[in-house]
Amino acid sequence: MNNESKPIIECENLVKIYKTEEIEVVALQGLDLIVEEGELMAIIGNSGSGKSTLLNMIGALDRPSAGKLYVDGKDLFKLTEKQMAFYKRDTVGFVWQNNARNLIPYLTALENIELAMNIAGNKNKKRALELLEMVQLSHRKNNKLNQLSGGEQQRIAISIALSNNPRILLADEPTGAVDTKTADQILDLFRVLNSTQKLTIVIVTHDRTISKKVDRVVAIRDGRTSSEFIRKKSYAEELEELEKGIVANAGEETHEELAVIDKSGRLQIPKEYIEAIGIKGKNKIKVELEGKRIILVSPNSVK
Template sequence: MSEVYTDENIVAPDYEKKMIRCENLVKIYKTDEIEVVALQGLDLDVECGELMAIVGNSGSGKSTLLNMLGGLDKPSAGSLFVDGRNLLKFTDKDYMEYKRNTVGFVWQNNARNLVPYLTAVQNVELPMLLKSQRRRRERALELLEKVGLSHRKNSRLDQMSGGEQQRVAIAIALANNPRLLLADEPTGSVDTKTSNVILDIFKELNRTEKITVVIVTHDVKLARHIDRVVAIRDGRTSSEIVRKRSYVEELNELGDIVRVEDEGGDIHEELVVLDRSGRLQLPKDYMETLEIRGGDKVKVELDEEDKRIYLFKSG
Protein backbone atom coordinates (compact mmCIF):
# COMPACT_ATOMS: atom_id res chain seq x y z
CA MET A 1 0.00 0.00 0.00
CA SER A 2 1.23 3.48 -0.76
CA GLU A 3 2.33 5.79 2.03
CA VAL A 4 -0.49 7.98 3.32
CA TYR A 5 0.36 11.46 4.53
CA THR A 6 -1.29 13.25 7.43
CA ASP A 7 -2.08 16.87 8.34
CA GLU A 8 -2.13 19.09 5.23
CA ASN A 9 -1.28 16.16 2.95
CA ILE A 10 -4.01 13.92 4.36
CA VAL A 11 -5.59 11.48 1.91
CA ALA A 12 -9.17 10.22 2.06
CA PRO A 13 -9.38 6.38 2.26
CA ASP A 14 -10.83 5.97 -1.25
CA TYR A 15 -7.87 7.86 -2.72
CA GLU A 16 -5.61 4.95 -1.73
CA LYS A 17 -7.31 2.79 -4.37
CA LYS A 18 -6.41 5.18 -7.20
CA MET A 19 -3.02 5.78 -8.73
CA ILE A 20 -4.26 9.10 -10.14
CA ARG A 21 -7.21 11.25 -9.13
CA CYS A 22 -7.83 14.66 -10.70
CA GLU A 23 -10.82 16.70 -9.57
CA ASN A 24 -11.68 20.02 -11.21
CA LEU A 25 -8.02 20.40 -12.19
CA VAL A 26 -7.06 23.82 -13.54
CA LYS A 27 -3.87 25.06 -15.14
CA ILE A 28 -3.43 28.70 -16.17
CA TYR A 29 -0.36 30.09 -17.90
CA LYS A 30 0.13 33.83 -17.42
CA THR A 31 2.40 36.39 -19.01
CA ASP A 32 2.35 40.18 -18.74
CA GLU A 33 -0.17 40.51 -21.56
CA ILE A 34 -1.99 37.22 -21.89
CA GLU A 35 -3.60 34.47 -19.84
CA VAL A 36 -4.10 30.96 -21.29
CA VAL A 37 -6.29 28.35 -19.60
CA ALA A 38 -4.77 24.98 -20.55
CA LEU A 39 -6.94 22.87 -18.25
CA GLN A 40 -10.34 24.09 -17.11
CA GLY A 41 -11.88 21.73 -14.57
CA LEU A 42 -10.56 18.35 -15.71
CA ASP A 43 -11.70 15.20 -13.87
CA LEU A 44 -9.85 11.89 -14.22
CA ASP A 45 -9.37 8.67 -12.22
CA VAL A 46 -6.77 6.02 -13.03
CA GLU A 47 -6.74 2.76 -11.10
CA CYS A 48 -3.56 1.26 -9.63
CA GLY A 49 -2.09 -1.17 -12.14
CA GLU A 50 -4.14 0.16 -15.06
CA LEU A 51 -2.86 0.68 -18.60
CA MET A 52 -4.70 3.51 -20.34
CA ALA A 53 -4.20 6.21 -22.94
CA ILE A 54 -5.05 9.91 -23.13
CA VAL A 55 -5.78 11.32 -26.59
CA GLY A 56 -6.50 14.80 -27.88
CA ASN A 57 -5.62 17.26 -30.60
CA SER A 58 -2.85 19.84 -30.24
CA GLY A 59 -3.90 22.40 -27.64
CA SER A 60 -6.39 20.06 -25.95
CA GLY A 61 -4.46 20.06 -22.67
CA LYS A 62 -3.11 16.49 -22.74
CA SER A 63 0.56 17.52 -22.63
CA THR A 64 -0.14 19.95 -19.79
CA LEU A 65 -1.76 17.12 -17.82
CA LEU A 66 1.19 14.82 -18.52
CA ASN A 67 3.68 17.44 -17.31
CA MET A 68 1.77 17.84 -14.05
CA LEU A 69 1.54 14.07 -13.52
CA GLY A 70 5.29 13.88 -14.15
CA GLY A 71 6.07 16.59 -11.62
CA LEU A 72 7.36 18.94 -14.33
CA ASP A 73 4.63 21.55 -13.84
CA LYS A 74 2.41 22.64 -10.95
CA PRO A 75 -1.41 22.83 -10.99
CA SER A 76 -3.07 26.23 -10.58
CA ALA A 77 -6.16 24.95 -8.77
CA GLY A 78 -8.28 21.89 -8.15
CA SER A 79 -7.12 18.55 -6.78
CA LEU A 80 -4.35 16.23 -8.01
CA PHE A 81 -3.38 13.09 -6.11
CA VAL A 82 -0.84 10.57 -7.40
CA ASP A 83 -0.09 7.38 -5.46
CA GLY A 84 -1.86 8.82 -2.43
CA ARG A 85 0.06 12.10 -2.40
CA ASN A 86 -1.33 15.58 -2.91
CA LEU A 87 0.82 17.29 -5.55
CA LEU A 88 -0.70 20.70 -4.79
CA LYS A 89 1.01 20.55 -1.39
CA PHE A 90 4.43 19.56 -2.74
CA THR A 91 7.58 21.50 -1.92
CA ASP A 92 10.51 21.56 -4.34
CA LYS A 93 12.10 18.78 -2.28
CA ASP A 94 8.90 16.71 -2.55
CA TYR A 95 8.90 17.12 -6.33
CA MET A 96 12.53 15.98 -6.57
CA GLU A 97 11.82 12.86 -4.50
CA TYR A 98 8.65 12.18 -6.49
CA LYS A 99 10.42 12.34 -9.86
CA ARG A 100 13.20 10.06 -8.64
CA ASN A 101 11.09 7.39 -6.97
CA THR A 102 7.43 7.45 -8.00
CA VAL A 103 7.24 8.30 -11.71
CA GLY A 104 9.13 7.23 -14.83
CA PHE A 105 8.97 9.26 -18.07
CA VAL A 106 9.41 8.21 -21.72
CA TRP A 107 9.71 11.14 -24.13
CA GLN A 108 8.92 11.15 -27.84
CA ASN A 109 12.21 12.90 -28.55
CA ASN A 110 14.98 10.36 -27.97
CA ALA A 111 17.49 13.17 -27.37
CA ARG A 112 15.74 13.74 -24.01
CA ASN A 113 15.94 10.03 -23.12
CA LEU A 114 19.47 9.00 -24.09
CA VAL A 115 23.03 10.23 -23.73
CA PRO A 116 24.48 9.63 -27.22
CA TYR A 117 28.07 8.80 -26.25
CA LEU A 118 27.01 6.12 -23.70
CA THR A 119 26.08 2.54 -24.52
CA ALA A 120 22.56 1.22 -23.97
CA VAL A 121 23.46 -0.46 -20.67
CA GLN A 122 25.29 2.67 -19.43
CA ASN A 123 22.24 4.81 -20.26
CA VAL A 124 20.00 2.51 -18.20
CA GLU A 125 22.47 2.59 -15.29
CA LEU A 126 22.58 6.39 -15.22
CA PRO A 127 19.36 7.07 -13.18
CA MET A 128 20.47 4.51 -10.60
CA LEU A 129 23.59 6.55 -9.84
CA LEU A 130 21.37 9.23 -8.25
CA LYS A 131 20.17 6.69 -5.68
CA SER A 132 23.51 4.92 -5.30
CA GLN A 133 21.82 1.65 -6.15
CA ARG A 134 23.83 -1.53 -5.88
CA ARG A 135 23.66 -4.16 -8.61
CA ARG A 136 23.31 -1.38 -11.20
CA ARG A 137 24.79 -3.37 -14.05
CA GLU A 138 22.72 -6.46 -13.21
CA ARG A 139 19.52 -4.42 -12.98
CA ALA A 140 20.27 -2.60 -16.25
CA LEU A 141 20.80 -5.89 -18.07
CA GLU A 142 17.53 -7.24 -16.64
CA LEU A 143 15.64 -4.21 -17.97
CA LEU A 144 17.23 -4.44 -21.42
CA GLU A 145 16.15 -8.06 -21.55
CA LYS A 146 12.58 -7.08 -20.65
CA VAL A 147 12.43 -4.72 -23.64
CA GLY A 148 14.12 -7.26 -25.94
CA LEU A 149 17.46 -5.51 -26.33
CA SER A 150 19.99 -7.71 -24.56
CA HIS A 151 21.88 -8.02 -27.84
CA ARG A 152 22.21 -4.21 -28.04
CA LYS A 153 23.60 -3.65 -24.55
CA ASN A 154 26.93 -2.28 -25.83
CA SER A 155 25.50 -0.23 -28.71
CA ARG A 156 25.51 3.58 -28.75
CA LEU A 157 22.71 5.84 -29.92
CA ASP A 158 23.99 6.15 -33.50
CA GLN A 159 24.15 2.36 -33.81
CA MET A 160 20.47 1.78 -33.01
CA SER A 161 17.23 2.32 -34.91
CA GLY A 162 14.54 4.72 -33.68
CA GLY A 163 12.47 1.85 -32.30
CA GLU A 164 15.47 0.40 -30.46
CA GLN A 165 16.27 3.80 -28.96
CA GLN A 166 12.71 4.09 -27.71
CA ARG A 167 12.91 0.67 -26.10
CA VAL A 168 16.10 1.71 -24.31
CA ALA A 169 14.20 4.80 -23.14
CA ILE A 170 11.52 2.55 -21.62
CA ALA A 171 14.21 0.60 -19.76
CA ILE A 172 15.68 3.88 -18.45
CA ALA A 173 12.24 4.99 -17.22
CA LEU A 174 11.96 1.74 -15.24
CA ALA A 175 15.44 1.93 -13.71
CA ASN A 176 14.30 3.24 -10.31
CA ASN A 177 11.23 0.98 -10.04
CA PRO A 178 8.53 3.67 -10.45
CA ARG A 179 4.91 2.93 -9.62
CA LEU A 180 3.70 5.15 -12.49
CA LEU A 181 5.07 5.14 -16.05
CA LEU A 182 4.22 8.08 -18.32
CA ALA A 183 4.84 8.00 -22.07
CA ASP A 184 4.60 11.10 -24.27
CA GLU A 185 3.84 10.12 -27.90
CA PRO A 186 6.07 7.02 -27.56
CA THR A 187 5.11 5.75 -31.03
CA GLY A 188 5.01 9.13 -32.77
CA SER A 189 8.32 8.80 -34.61
CA VAL A 190 8.26 5.11 -35.61
CA ASP A 191 6.45 3.05 -38.23
CA THR A 192 3.32 0.97 -37.59
CA LYS A 193 5.16 -2.33 -37.07
CA THR A 194 7.57 -0.81 -34.56
CA SER A 195 4.69 1.04 -32.90
CA ASN A 196 2.94 -2.27 -32.26
CA VAL A 197 6.13 -3.72 -30.75
CA ILE A 198 6.44 -0.77 -28.35
CA LEU A 199 2.79 -1.00 -27.32
CA ASP A 200 3.20 -4.73 -26.69
CA ILE A 201 6.14 -3.95 -24.39
CA PHE A 202 3.99 -1.51 -22.39
CA LYS A 203 1.25 -4.12 -22.09
CA GLU A 204 3.69 -6.82 -20.98
CA LEU A 205 5.32 -4.54 -18.38
CA ASN A 206 1.89 -3.56 -17.11
CA ARG A 207 0.94 -7.24 -16.76
CA THR A 208 4.16 -8.59 -15.25
CA GLU A 209 5.45 -5.60 -13.24
CA LYS A 210 1.97 -4.39 -12.12
CA ILE A 211 3.03 -0.86 -13.02
CA THR A 212 0.44 1.79 -13.90
CA VAL A 213 1.01 3.02 -17.47
CA VAL A 214 -0.41 6.23 -18.96
CA ILE A 215 0.28 6.87 -22.65
CA VAL A 216 -0.43 10.33 -24.09
CA THR A 217 -0.91 10.56 -27.85
CA HIS A 218 -2.87 12.25 -30.64
CA ASP A 219 -3.52 8.86 -32.30
CA VAL A 220 -7.08 7.66 -31.57
CA LYS A 221 -6.23 4.33 -33.25
CA LEU A 222 -4.64 3.33 -29.96
CA ALA A 223 -8.16 2.36 -28.90
CA ARG A 224 -7.67 -0.82 -30.92
CA HIS A 225 -4.80 -1.85 -28.63
CA ILE A 226 -5.79 -0.46 -25.21
CA ASP A 227 -8.90 -1.21 -23.16
CA ARG A 228 -9.49 2.38 -21.98
CA VAL A 229 -8.75 5.62 -23.82
CA VAL A 230 -9.71 9.01 -22.37
CA ALA A 231 -10.26 11.87 -24.82
CA ILE A 232 -9.50 15.45 -23.73
CA ARG A 233 -10.89 18.48 -25.54
CA ASP A 234 -10.53 22.15 -24.60
CA GLY A 235 -8.97 21.32 -21.26
CA ARG A 236 -11.68 18.93 -20.07
CA THR A 237 -12.32 15.21 -20.13
CA SER A 238 -14.60 14.85 -23.15
CA SER A 239 -15.24 11.12 -23.58
CA GLU A 240 -13.91 7.65 -22.89
CA ILE A 241 -13.37 4.91 -25.45
CA VAL A 242 -13.68 1.62 -23.59
CA ARG A 243 -13.42 -2.00 -24.61
CA LYS A 244 -16.75 -3.75 -24.71
CA ARG A 245 -17.30 -7.23 -23.31
CA SER A 246 -17.75 -9.33 -26.43
CA TYR A 247 -20.12 -12.22 -27.03
CA VAL A 248 -17.08 -14.41 -27.73
CA GLU A 249 -15.67 -13.71 -24.26
CA GLU A 250 -18.99 -14.59 -22.63
CA LEU A 251 -19.10 -17.90 -24.51
CA ASN A 252 -15.53 -18.75 -23.55
CA GLU A 253 -16.23 -18.11 -19.86
CA LEU A 254 -18.98 -20.75 -19.88
CA GLY A 255 -16.39 -23.53 -19.96
CA ASP A 256 -13.14 -24.86 -21.32
CA ILE A 257 -14.69 -27.45 -23.65
CA VAL A 258 -14.96 -25.17 -26.67
CA ARG A 259 -12.87 -22.06 -27.31
CA VAL A 260 -14.30 -19.54 -29.78
CA GLU A 261 -12.03 -17.24 -31.78
CA ASP A 262 -12.93 -13.58 -32.03
CA GLU A 263 -13.30 -12.59 -35.68
CA GLY A 264 -12.58 -8.94 -35.02
CA GLY A 265 -14.93 -6.06 -35.63
CA ASP A 266 -15.61 -3.01 -33.51
CA ILE A 267 -14.94 -4.00 -29.89
CA HIS A 268 -14.83 -0.48 -28.45
CA GLU A 269 -17.47 2.11 -27.75
CA GLU A 270 -17.19 5.83 -27.00
CA LEU A 271 -18.89 7.16 -23.86
CA VAL A 272 -19.40 10.86 -23.23
CA VAL A 273 -18.16 11.88 -19.76
CA LEU A 274 -20.26 14.07 -17.45
CA ASP A 275 -18.24 16.33 -15.19
CA ARG A 276 -19.14 16.68 -11.52
CA SER A 277 -21.58 19.51 -12.32
CA GLY A 278 -23.44 17.44 -14.92
CA ARG A 279 -21.88 19.15 -17.95
CA LEU A 280 -20.72 17.24 -21.01
CA GLN A 281 -19.01 17.82 -24.35
CA LEU A 282 -20.79 16.58 -27.45
CA PRO A 283 -18.58 14.70 -29.93
CA LYS A 284 -17.51 17.01 -32.78
CA ASP A 285 -19.09 14.84 -35.47
CA TYR A 286 -22.45 15.07 -33.67
CA MET A 287 -22.19 18.85 -33.61
CA GLU A 288 -21.35 18.93 -37.30
CA THR A 289 -24.31 16.66 -38.13
CA LEU A 290 -26.70 18.87 -36.14
CA GLU A 291 -24.98 22.02 -37.45
CA ILE A 292 -24.37 23.21 -33.90
CA ARG A 293 -21.55 25.58 -33.00
CA GLY A 294 -20.19 26.68 -29.66
CA GLY A 295 -22.50 29.29 -28.14
CA ASP A 296 -25.61 28.06 -30.01
CA LYS A 297 -28.78 27.39 -28.02
CA VAL A 298 -30.19 23.87 -28.02
CA LYS A 299 -33.34 22.30 -26.58
CA VAL A 300 -33.05 19.33 -24.21
CA GLU A 301 -35.99 17.05 -23.47
CA LEU A 302 -36.25 14.14 -21.02
CA ASP A 303 -38.35 11.06 -21.75
CA GLU A 304 -39.01 9.81 -18.23
CA GLU A 305 -40.61 6.57 -19.39
CA ASP A 306 -37.69 5.47 -21.59
CA LYS A 307 -35.13 7.35 -19.45
CA ARG A 308 -33.64 9.01 -22.52
CA ILE A 309 -32.51 12.58 -23.16
CA TYR A 310 -33.14 14.17 -26.55
CA LEU A 311 -31.26 17.13 -27.97
CA PHE A 312 -32.69 19.50 -30.60
CA LYS A 313 -31.19 22.50 -32.32
CA SER A 314 -33.17 25.59 -31.34
CA GLY A 315 -34.87 27.45 -34.17
Protein backbone atom coordinates in the same frame (compact mmCIF):
# COMPACT_ATOMS: atom_id res chain seq x y z
CA MET B 1 -9.94 -2.89 -14.50
CA ASN B 2 -10.42 -5.45 -11.74
CA ASN B 3 -12.70 -4.90 -8.77
CA GLU B 4 -9.80 -4.79 -6.28
CA SER B 5 -7.98 -1.93 -7.99
CA LYS B 6 -7.87 1.51 -6.42
CA PRO B 7 -7.21 4.98 -7.81
CA ILE B 8 -3.54 5.84 -8.16
CA ILE B 9 -4.25 9.15 -9.96
CA GLU B 10 -7.16 11.43 -9.03
CA CYS B 11 -7.78 14.76 -10.76
CA GLU B 12 -10.75 16.88 -9.75
CA ASN B 13 -11.66 20.17 -11.42
CA LEU B 14 -7.99 20.54 -12.40
CA VAL B 15 -7.01 23.91 -13.85
CA LYS B 16 -3.74 25.08 -15.40
CA ILE B 17 -3.29 28.68 -16.55
CA TYR B 18 -0.14 29.93 -18.24
CA LYS B 19 0.37 33.68 -17.90
CA THR B 20 2.69 36.17 -19.52
CA GLU B 21 2.59 39.95 -19.37
CA GLU B 22 0.38 40.08 -22.45
CA ILE B 23 -1.63 36.87 -22.63
CA GLU B 24 -3.30 34.23 -20.46
CA VAL B 25 -3.76 30.68 -21.78
CA VAL B 26 -6.04 28.19 -20.02
CA ALA B 27 -4.55 24.76 -20.81
CA LEU B 28 -6.75 22.77 -18.42
CA GLN B 29 -10.15 24.08 -17.42
CA GLY B 30 -11.85 21.88 -14.84
CA LEU B 31 -10.58 18.44 -15.82
CA ASP B 32 -11.74 15.35 -13.92
CA LEU B 33 -9.92 12.01 -14.25
CA ILE B 34 -9.39 8.85 -12.24
CA VAL B 35 -6.76 6.24 -13.15
CA GLU B 36 -6.89 2.94 -11.30
CA GLU B 37 -3.76 1.27 -9.97
CA GLY B 38 -2.42 -1.20 -12.53
CA GLU B 39 -4.22 0.32 -15.51
CA LEU B 40 -2.80 0.55 -19.01
CA MET B 41 -4.67 3.49 -20.49
CA ALA B 42 -4.32 6.22 -23.08
CA ILE B 43 -5.23 9.90 -23.13
CA ILE B 44 -5.98 11.20 -26.62
CA GLY B 45 -6.63 14.66 -27.97
CA ASN B 46 -5.67 17.08 -30.70
CA SER B 47 -2.74 19.44 -30.39
CA GLY B 48 -3.55 22.07 -27.76
CA SER B 49 -6.22 19.96 -26.06
CA GLY B 50 -4.28 19.90 -22.77
CA LYS B 51 -3.18 16.26 -22.75
CA SER B 52 0.58 16.91 -22.45
CA THR B 53 -0.09 19.60 -19.84
CA LEU B 54 -1.96 16.97 -17.82
CA LEU B 55 0.97 14.55 -18.10
CA ASN B 56 3.34 17.28 -16.87
CA MET B 57 1.06 17.88 -13.88
CA ILE B 58 0.99 14.18 -12.97
CA GLY B 59 4.77 13.94 -13.41
CA ALA B 60 5.40 17.04 -11.25
CA LEU B 61 7.18 18.81 -14.10
CA ASP B 62 4.69 21.65 -13.69
CA ARG B 63 2.31 22.70 -10.93
CA PRO B 64 -1.47 23.00 -11.36
CA SER B 65 -3.15 26.38 -10.88
CA ALA B 66 -6.28 25.11 -9.10
CA GLY B 67 -8.30 21.99 -8.35
CA LYS B 68 -7.19 18.72 -6.76
CA LEU B 69 -4.45 16.31 -7.85
CA TYR B 70 -3.56 13.20 -5.87
CA VAL B 71 -1.01 10.68 -7.16
CA ASP B 72 -0.15 7.52 -5.22
CA GLY B 73 -1.80 9.02 -2.15
CA LYS B 74 0.20 12.27 -2.34
CA ASP B 75 -1.43 15.69 -2.63
CA LEU B 76 0.74 17.33 -5.30
CA PHE B 77 -0.53 20.78 -4.31
CA LYS B 78 1.03 20.44 -0.85
CA LEU B 79 4.43 18.97 -1.71
CA THR B 80 7.49 21.14 -1.09
CA GLU B 81 10.18 21.43 -3.80
CA LYS B 82 12.27 18.82 -1.95
CA GLN B 83 9.30 16.47 -1.65
CA MET B 84 8.58 17.01 -5.36
CA ALA B 85 12.14 15.92 -6.18
CA PHE B 86 11.70 12.71 -4.18
CA TYR B 87 8.32 12.14 -5.82
CA LYS B 88 9.82 12.42 -9.32
CA ARG B 89 12.69 10.12 -8.31
CA ASP B 90 10.58 7.42 -6.64
CA THR B 91 7.08 7.48 -8.13
CA VAL B 92 7.14 8.28 -11.86
CA GLY B 93 9.15 7.34 -14.92
CA PHE B 94 9.01 9.20 -18.25
CA VAL B 95 9.21 8.09 -21.88
CA TRP B 96 9.26 10.82 -24.52
CA GLN B 97 8.67 10.88 -28.28
CA ASN B 98 12.15 12.36 -28.67
CA ASN B 99 14.32 9.74 -27.00
CA ALA B 100 17.23 12.22 -26.94
CA ARG B 101 15.62 13.40 -23.68
CA ASN B 102 16.38 9.95 -22.20
CA LEU B 103 19.57 8.87 -23.99
CA ILE B 104 23.19 10.05 -24.29
CA PRO B 105 24.59 9.18 -27.75
CA TYR B 106 28.24 8.51 -26.85
CA LEU B 107 27.31 5.91 -24.19
CA THR B 108 26.39 2.29 -24.84
CA ALA B 109 22.89 0.97 -24.12
CA LEU B 110 24.05 -0.51 -20.80
CA GLU B 111 26.00 2.63 -19.83
CA ASN B 112 22.91 4.79 -20.45
CA ILE B 113 20.91 2.68 -18.01
CA GLU B 114 23.72 2.57 -15.44
CA LEU B 115 24.05 6.36 -15.57
CA ALA B 116 20.33 6.81 -14.90
CA MET B 117 20.56 4.38 -11.99
CA ASN B 118 23.65 6.14 -10.58
CA ILE B 119 21.80 9.46 -10.61
CA ALA B 120 19.02 7.79 -8.62
CA GLY B 121 21.63 6.46 -6.17
CA ASN B 122 21.52 2.85 -7.40
CA LYS B 123 24.75 1.30 -8.71
CA ASN B 124 23.42 -2.25 -9.14
CA LYS B 125 24.86 -3.44 -12.47
CA LYS B 126 22.87 -6.66 -12.28
CA ARG B 127 19.66 -4.63 -12.18
CA ALA B 128 20.79 -2.66 -15.26
CA LEU B 129 21.22 -5.94 -17.15
CA GLU B 130 17.80 -7.09 -15.93
CA LEU B 131 16.24 -3.92 -17.34
CA LEU B 132 17.85 -4.59 -20.72
CA GLU B 133 16.52 -8.14 -20.62
CA MET B 134 13.08 -6.79 -19.74
CA VAL B 135 12.96 -4.88 -23.05
CA GLN B 136 14.60 -7.82 -24.88
CA LEU B 137 17.82 -5.96 -25.74
CA SER B 138 20.47 -7.61 -23.56
CA HIS B 139 22.27 -8.68 -26.77
CA ARG B 140 22.70 -4.97 -27.65
CA LYS B 141 24.16 -3.88 -24.31
CA ASN B 142 27.50 -2.75 -25.80
CA ASN B 143 26.01 -0.89 -28.79
CA LYS B 144 25.93 2.90 -28.97
CA LEU B 145 22.90 4.80 -30.23
CA ASN B 146 24.06 5.07 -33.86
CA GLN B 147 24.18 1.27 -33.94
CA LEU B 148 20.56 0.92 -32.79
CA SER B 149 17.32 1.34 -34.72
CA GLY B 150 14.75 3.94 -33.67
CA GLY B 151 12.62 1.25 -32.07
CA GLU B 152 15.59 -0.17 -30.17
CA GLN B 153 16.51 3.31 -28.93
CA GLN B 154 12.96 3.80 -27.68
CA ARG B 155 13.07 0.46 -25.85
CA ILE B 156 16.32 1.53 -24.18
CA ALA B 157 14.56 4.77 -23.20
CA ILE B 158 11.77 2.68 -21.66
CA SER B 159 14.27 0.65 -19.63
CA ILE B 160 15.80 3.92 -18.37
CA ALA B 161 12.32 5.13 -17.37
CA LEU B 162 12.00 1.93 -15.33
CA SER B 163 15.42 2.28 -13.67
CA ASN B 164 13.96 3.98 -10.57
CA ASN B 165 11.28 1.25 -10.15
CA PRO B 166 8.44 3.76 -10.63
CA ARG B 167 4.85 3.16 -9.61
CA ILE B 168 3.65 4.95 -12.75
CA LEU B 169 5.11 5.11 -16.26
CA LEU B 170 4.16 8.26 -18.18
CA ALA B 171 4.63 8.09 -21.96
CA ASP B 172 4.27 11.21 -24.12
CA GLU B 173 3.73 10.25 -27.80
CA PRO B 174 6.06 7.22 -27.37
CA THR B 175 5.31 5.90 -30.88
CA GLY B 176 5.27 9.25 -32.68
CA ALA B 177 8.75 8.92 -34.21
CA VAL B 178 8.64 5.27 -35.36
CA ASP B 179 6.86 3.29 -38.10
CA THR B 180 3.65 1.33 -37.55
CA LYS B 181 5.35 -2.05 -37.05
CA THR B 182 7.76 -0.64 -34.46
CA ALA B 183 4.91 1.24 -32.77
CA ASP B 184 3.04 -2.05 -32.36
CA GLN B 185 6.14 -3.63 -30.81
CA ILE B 186 6.48 -0.76 -28.32
CA LEU B 187 2.79 -0.97 -27.35
CA ASP B 188 3.07 -4.75 -26.97
CA LEU B 189 6.04 -4.14 -24.65
CA PHE B 190 3.89 -1.77 -22.57
CA ARG B 191 1.27 -4.51 -22.29
CA VAL B 192 3.89 -7.00 -21.07
CA LEU B 193 5.29 -4.52 -18.52
CA ASN B 194 1.78 -3.69 -17.33
CA SER B 195 0.97 -7.38 -16.89
CA THR B 196 4.25 -8.72 -15.47
CA GLN B 197 5.39 -5.70 -13.41
CA LYS B 198 1.87 -4.57 -12.33
CA LEU B 199 2.92 -1.15 -13.59
CA THR B 200 0.41 1.65 -14.11
CA ILE B 201 1.00 3.11 -17.59
CA VAL B 202 -0.50 6.33 -18.94
CA ILE B 203 0.10 7.03 -22.64
CA VAL B 204 -0.58 10.48 -24.09
CA THR B 205 -1.09 10.54 -27.86
CA HIS B 206 -3.03 11.99 -30.78
CA ASP B 207 -3.12 8.54 -32.42
CA ARG B 208 -6.54 6.91 -31.94
CA THR B 209 -5.32 3.53 -33.22
CA ILE B 210 -3.50 3.05 -29.90
CA SER B 211 -6.93 2.32 -28.40
CA LYS B 212 -6.71 -1.19 -29.86
CA LYS B 213 -3.82 -1.97 -27.50
CA VAL B 214 -5.26 -0.56 -24.26
CA ASP B 215 -8.39 -1.20 -22.24
CA ARG B 216 -9.48 2.40 -21.71
CA VAL B 217 -9.00 5.63 -23.64
CA VAL B 218 -9.90 9.07 -22.28
CA ALA B 219 -10.45 11.82 -24.82
CA ILE B 220 -9.62 15.42 -23.86
CA ARG B 221 -11.01 18.42 -25.69
CA ASP B 222 -10.48 22.07 -24.73
CA GLY B 223 -8.86 21.21 -21.41
CA ARG B 224 -11.61 18.85 -20.18
CA THR B 225 -12.32 15.14 -20.41
CA SER B 226 -14.99 14.81 -23.09
CA SER B 227 -15.49 11.04 -23.51
CA GLU B 228 -14.09 7.63 -22.70
CA PHE B 229 -13.62 4.62 -24.95
CA ILE B 230 -14.12 1.41 -22.97
CA ARG B 231 -13.02 -1.95 -24.38
CA LYS B 232 -15.98 -4.31 -24.90
CA LYS B 233 -13.76 -7.35 -24.36
CA SER B 234 -10.46 -7.41 -22.51
CA TYR B 235 -7.32 -7.62 -24.63
CA ALA B 236 -6.62 -11.03 -23.05
CA GLU B 237 -10.06 -12.28 -24.13
CA GLU B 238 -9.43 -11.11 -27.68
CA LEU B 239 -6.05 -12.91 -27.79
CA GLU B 240 -7.68 -16.06 -26.39
CA GLU B 241 -10.33 -15.94 -29.14
CA LEU B 242 -7.63 -15.54 -31.79
CA GLU B 243 -5.79 -18.58 -30.42
CA LYS B 244 -9.04 -20.56 -30.69
CA GLY B 245 -9.48 -19.40 -34.29
CA ILE B 246 -12.37 -17.05 -33.52
CA VAL B 247 -12.03 -14.03 -35.79
CA ALA B 248 -13.93 -10.80 -35.15
CA ASN B 249 -16.15 -9.45 -37.89
CA ALA B 250 -14.38 -6.98 -40.17
CA GLY B 251 -15.00 -3.42 -39.04
CA GLU B 252 -16.40 -4.51 -35.67
CA GLU B 253 -15.77 -1.86 -33.02
CA THR B 254 -13.61 -3.05 -30.12
CA HIS B 255 -14.51 -0.09 -27.87
CA GLU B 256 -17.69 1.68 -26.81
CA GLU B 257 -17.56 5.48 -26.54
CA LEU B 258 -19.18 7.03 -23.47
CA ALA B 259 -19.59 10.78 -22.90
CA VAL B 260 -18.25 12.12 -19.59
CA ILE B 261 -20.42 14.24 -17.29
CA ASP B 262 -18.42 16.22 -14.74
CA LYS B 263 -19.43 16.81 -11.13
CA SER B 264 -21.19 20.03 -12.11
CA GLY B 265 -23.32 18.19 -14.67
CA ARG B 266 -21.45 19.60 -17.67
CA LEU B 267 -21.28 17.52 -20.82
CA GLN B 268 -19.05 17.98 -23.87
CA ILE B 269 -20.92 17.15 -27.06
CA PRO B 270 -18.81 15.99 -30.05
CA LYS B 271 -18.51 18.65 -32.76
CA GLU B 272 -19.90 16.36 -35.45
CA TYR B 273 -23.09 15.82 -33.39
CA ILE B 274 -23.55 19.58 -32.99
CA GLU B 275 -23.12 20.07 -36.72
CA ALA B 276 -25.53 17.22 -37.50
CA ILE B 277 -28.45 18.88 -35.67
CA GLY B 278 -27.70 22.29 -37.16
CA ILE B 279 -26.53 24.33 -34.16
CA LYS B 280 -22.93 24.98 -35.22
CA GLY B 281 -21.87 28.48 -34.13
CA LYS B 282 -24.68 28.77 -31.57
CA ASN B 283 -24.41 28.45 -27.80
CA LYS B 284 -27.95 27.39 -26.89
CA ILE B 285 -29.67 24.04 -27.21
CA LYS B 286 -33.07 22.68 -26.21
CA VAL B 287 -32.99 19.90 -23.59
CA GLU B 288 -35.97 17.57 -23.20
CA LEU B 289 -36.63 14.57 -20.95
CA GLU B 290 -38.35 11.73 -22.73
CA GLY B 291 -38.85 8.77 -20.40
CA LYS B 292 -35.32 7.75 -19.39
CA ARG B 293 -33.73 9.60 -22.30
CA ILE B 294 -32.32 13.12 -22.40
CA ILE B 295 -32.95 14.60 -25.84
CA LEU B 296 -30.88 17.49 -27.21
CA VAL B 297 -32.39 19.38 -30.13
CA SER B 298 -31.81 22.65 -31.95
CA PRO B 299 -34.13 25.36 -30.58
CA ASN B 300 -35.22 26.07 -34.16
CA SER B 301 -36.15 22.46 -34.96
CA VAL B 302 -39.77 21.46 -35.41
CA LYS B 303 -41.07 18.06 -34.34
